[in-house]
Structure formats: structure tokens, C-alpha cells
Amino acid sequence: MYEVIIGLEVHVELSTDSKIWCGCSTDFGAEANTQVCPVCLGLPGTLPVLNEKALEYAVKAGLALGCEIAHFTKFDRKNYFYPDLPKAYQISQYDLPLCRNGAVEFEVNGETRRVRIARVHLEEEAGKTVHSGDNIMGSEYSLVDYNRGGIPLIEIVTEPDIRSPEEARLFMEKLRTILLYTGVSDCKMQEGSLRCDANISLRPFGEAKLGERTEVKNLNSFRALQRALEYEVRRQSALLDAGEPVERDTRHWNEQQGVTISMRSKEDAQDYRYFPDPDLVPVTLTAEQIETWRSELPELPDQKAARFMEQFGLPKYDAQVLTASKEVAAFFEATVERFGEPKTVSNWVMGEILRLIKEMEIDIEQEPIPISPEGLAELLALVSKGTISNNVGKEVLETMFKTGKSAAEIVKEQGLEQISDTGELEALVDQVIAENPGPVEDVKSGKEKAIGFLVGQVMKASRGKANPQRVNEILRQRLLGS
Numbered sequence: 001m002y003e004v005i006i007g008l009e010v011h012v013e014l015s016t017d018s019k020i021w022c023g024c025s026t027d028f029g030a031e032a033n034t035q036v037c038p039v040c041l042g043l044p045g046t047l048p049v050l051n052e053k054a055l056e057y058a059v060k061a062g063l064a065l066g067c068e069i070a071h072f073t074k075f076d077r078k079n080y081f082y083p084d085l086p087k088a089y090q091i092s093q094y095d096l097p098l099c100r101n102g103a104v105e106f107e108v109n110g111e112t113r114r115v116r117i118a119r120v121h122l123e124e125e126a127g128k129t130v131h132s133g134d135n136i137m138g139s140e141y142s143l144v145d146y147n148r149g150g151i152p153l154i155e156i157v158t159e160p161d162i163r164s165p166e167e168a169r170l171f172m173e174k175l176r177t178i179l180l181y182t183g184v185s186d187c188k189m190q191e192g193s194l195r196c197d198a199n200i201s202l203r204p205f206g207e208a209k210l211g212e213r214t215e216v217k218n219l220n221s222f223r224a225l226q227r228a229l230e231y232e233v234r235r236q237s238a239l240l241d242a243g244e245p246v247e248r249d250t251r252h253w254n255e256q257q258g259v260t261i262s263m264r265s266k267e268d269a270q271d272y273r274y275f276p277d278p279d280l281v282p283v284t285l286t287a288e289q290i291e292t293w294r295s296e297l298p299e300l301p302d303q304k305a306a307r308f309m310e311q312f313g314l315p316k317y318d319a320q321v322l323t324a325s326k327e328v329a330a331f332f333e334a335t336v337e338r339f340g341e342p343k344t345v346s347n348w349v350m351g352e353i354l355r356l357i358k359e360m361e362i363d364i365e366q367e368p369i370p371i372s373p374e375g376l377a378e379l380l381a382l383v384s385k386g387t388i389s390n391n392v393g394k395e396v397l398e399t400m401f402k403t404g405k406s407a408a409e410i411v412k413e414q415g416l417e418q419i420s421d422t423g424e425l426e427a428l429v430d431q432v433i434a435e436n437p438g439p440v441e442d443v444k445s446g447k448e449k450a451i452g453f454l455v456g457q458v459m460k461a462s463r464g465k466a467n468p469q470r471v472n473e474i475l476r477q478r479l480l481g482s
């Protein structure tokens, strides 16, 4: 058994309308090479001009991650040759990143974990190469699309504070939630606007020195991240167990085969020959400017969760589940405004609503939740007044999701009103007593548990519409005289 040490490098595309150095559109999915100009194609003689919105979004991301923001920062050229990089250098930040020293907290098995953020810097996206065939190795030719080149990007680098593949996934989920709250990125992993590389090494427990690490790339989903790291833990453990060294390299995750494959030995910073970009002036930020941007940040997930606990008296678990998505948090709050009873609303939202959203595969970041807070409040009022039972309420909710009809309409159409009318209930109870002499004797001879069975039979006979509390009362009256 070894201690697992993981650090992540996360790339996040910022959702500005135009690119970082030119006015080209950043829309996803346009025809290849239609959103380009001499600047982002790197033609000689062109000059980059910083998009202020990109700077603002990068600072806001840094602030949301608890970072210190630099008052003086500059851009550097990272030199490497690859077809998707027309200038043969990427404009990035080297020794003076925009943001430093942040942290993200998240829960692992009910315990709070804290992962430090070493830095957040601003840079440009490269273009995109599309290889023919399944992968780069067997490919006969590659196509290059420069639409992506020059989209503003932040790179978030963590300290090696992550201790398991599961933690790595939970960290990424929390990071994504925070960034989505700020609105600086749409964080769509399937479109590549959020992606990460992972550095992973193993060492014997108690050992202070870090083991040799590998870097794993091509982690396009939370699942891929966790699986790839689990694979690396097994691979590196086997090497160490056999007394063989782990080679420092860069590895590609192959999703189909479920393995990581060595791509190349890892470069060092010196291989990139970083130097300050002479085409861009350094950026100075005043404290006032930073504070203005800070004041524009919305309430963030941890703040919202703390407020939900304080204001609504919710358990920590509820507060965290509800605030994991800003859409769900807003839905919950709007429902409580109309109905009250925060814990009741929380139970329904965490249980039934999240279940239906998952089952129906609704992407609530892209499309609205199919029912409104008013709709849920109306349904909960019907349940609390006893017009329908709790279980019937769940079925009505599902029908609301699928048809868009209101709770009252559905209850009326399907005749779902709970039967509380004593005469009607008594008739049902008498019928069940007549049909179940065995359990009836059990109750009379003191086995009170059998009452539950009889209540169940009445509920069944009423197709779930009988008021269970009233049924219980009537049964006791009939059989026990109390």
C-alpha cells in the first residue's frame, strides 16, 4: 500500500464573446476556420491587444477560488512547435501569474478536505487538430481548425494535495460548481471548455520524499479522470512492488481500453524558452478595480450552503446537495418563499426532483427544470392539506414533469383526492376485516403489529387514496374499541 499524491492542472475556457487578442467570435461549433483573422492566425506584422473582459473573468475566477490577485502581471511566450499553434509560441504567463494562493474545500465521506490552488494564469487556446482514423498513431493525415486558437483560457494549478482518484473527481466537481456560479465559463467538458491533466505519484506511507510522477492527459470527463488515476495507482503500485522504477513521462488515457499509454518523456520549463512577450504591455490592476470585480461576484456555493443552514435550519448535507447546482438552489429557495417549510421542500427537491431530473436526463444548465417553484408549492400544499397522500403526491409530481400540467389538474382528472370521508373509509375497513380473519384475530389477541398489515390492505383496496391515519384510527376503533 502506498500513499497517493495527485496534483491537477485544469484548463478553463472563458466565455467571452470575442477572443483574447482579437475581435473574432468564440462561438462553439462553427465551420472550421471561419472564425479567424490575421491576429489569431499569427500572421507576421499583427499585434495582439488584450481583451479586458478576459482579464476581468480571470480575476473573478481567481477571487472565487480565494486567490490573491497580482497588482502587476505580464505575459510570456511559451515556445513550442506544433501545427495547432500558428505563431510557434503560446502567449501565457510564467513567473508572474495573475492569481496565487487560493484553496477549494469539498466534502469526502462527510469530512471537509482542502486543496490549495498554487496559481491561476491567463493564456490563449491553441487551435484544434483533428486526426483521421481512431488516434494519432494510426492516422494518415490531420486537419487543423484555428477557430479555437486565441480563445481566452485560464490554467488552474493545484498543489499536490489530493490523496485519491475519488478526491480528484470530487475536487473537479466542486471547482466546476464554483466556476459555473461565477459565470466566467460554461465548463462543458464534452466541448472541451473544461479539461484537466493530472500529475500522480506514489510513495510508501511515512516517506517524506515524493516519488517519481507521471502526467496523465486526455481526461475528458469526471469518470475518465477517476478511472485513469485508478489505473495509474495500480500500474505504479505494481512497478514499485516489483522493485522497478516509475519513469517520469506523459501518458495518454485510452478510454476504450481503460489504460494509460506513454506518449513522450516530460519536458521541463527550460525546454519552452519562456520570455516576456514584447508585443504586450504588462498589466497593472488597482485595488479599487479588483474590489469592484469582487463586489460583482454572486453568492458562491459555500456561502450559499452556510446561509441555507443558518436561514432555513437545514442540515449540512442538505445544504451541500442543494447548492451543488445554482439552478437547483434557486428552485429550492423560490419554492420555500411560496410554501415555507424548508426541510419539507428540501426533502422533495433532493429526493423526487433530483431523481426525476436524472431519470429524464434533463440538463438543467441548458434547459429549465420542467416544473416551476409555484407548481411544486401548489403540490406540497395539496399534500399538507391531506387532499392527496404523500405517495400519490410523488406520482402527481412525475406526471407534472412529463405533461406540464398543474398538480390540481392532474388530481382532478385522475380522481386522486385522498378519501377522508368517514363513511367511505368505514366501508373499506369493514370489507378488509371480513376478508382477513387471521390478521384480525392477531390484532385482537394483542399483536398490534398486524394492524399495519390491515392498513396496507385498505390502502390497496382504495388504490392508495385512503387517508392512512384515518384508516388506522377506524381499525383500532373496530377491533380494539379504542
Ligand SMILES: [Zn+2]
Pocket: 019, 022, 023, 024, 035, 036, 037, 038, 039, 040, 041, 150
Ligand atoms: Zn482573430
